[in-house]
Amino acid sequence: MNKGVVFLVAVVLKALASFLASAYDPSPLQDFCVAIDEPKNAIFVNGKFCKNPNLTLAEDFFYHGLKIPGNTENLVGSIVTIVNDYEPYGENPPHIHPRASEILIVLEGTLLAGFVTSNPENRLISKVLNKGDVFVFP
Numbered sequence: 001m002n003k004g005v006v007f008l009v010a011v012v013l014k015a016l017a018s019f020l021a022s023a024y025d026p027s028p029l030q031d032f033c034v035a036i037d038e039p040k041n042a043i044f045v046n047g048k049f050c051k052n053p054n055l056t057l058a059e060d061f062f063y064h065g066l067k068i069p070g071n072t073e074n075l076v077g078s079i080v081t082i083v084n085d086y087e088p089y090g091e092n093p094p095h096i097h098p099r100a101s102e103i104l105i106v107l108e109g110t111l112l113a114g115f116v117t118s119n120p121e122n123r124l125i126s127k128v129l130n131k132g133d134v135f136v137f138p
Contacts, residue, residue, distance in 0.1 A: 031117050032138030034060045053119055058127035063134035102137040
């Protein structure tokens, strides 16, 4: 076979193969799932009963109580966490969590935390956090 024809066939096959390849992060079926005990009032997503996302509140992603010191009486004598520090009026640029979550804990001061849902309403769910408060970003 002519080298030019072989090269052309190779380029065409590679182009077709790369056209069929799909390298992207598909949208999740739902942004988040707030666990709910009563399945009668829930929606069923990926095998879990979840609170209707249109009925979620900031309190569903909030915990008040980390200002109570943790127990460090263990083999290593510590509690390990990942920490972000914010200067006064500092901010965290908008970002996404494909198939992941983020937990924010306020150690000192006050912080406005929130996120925007990607369901059709694009709702802002936010809360002012104080020392010891926790907020979950789904």
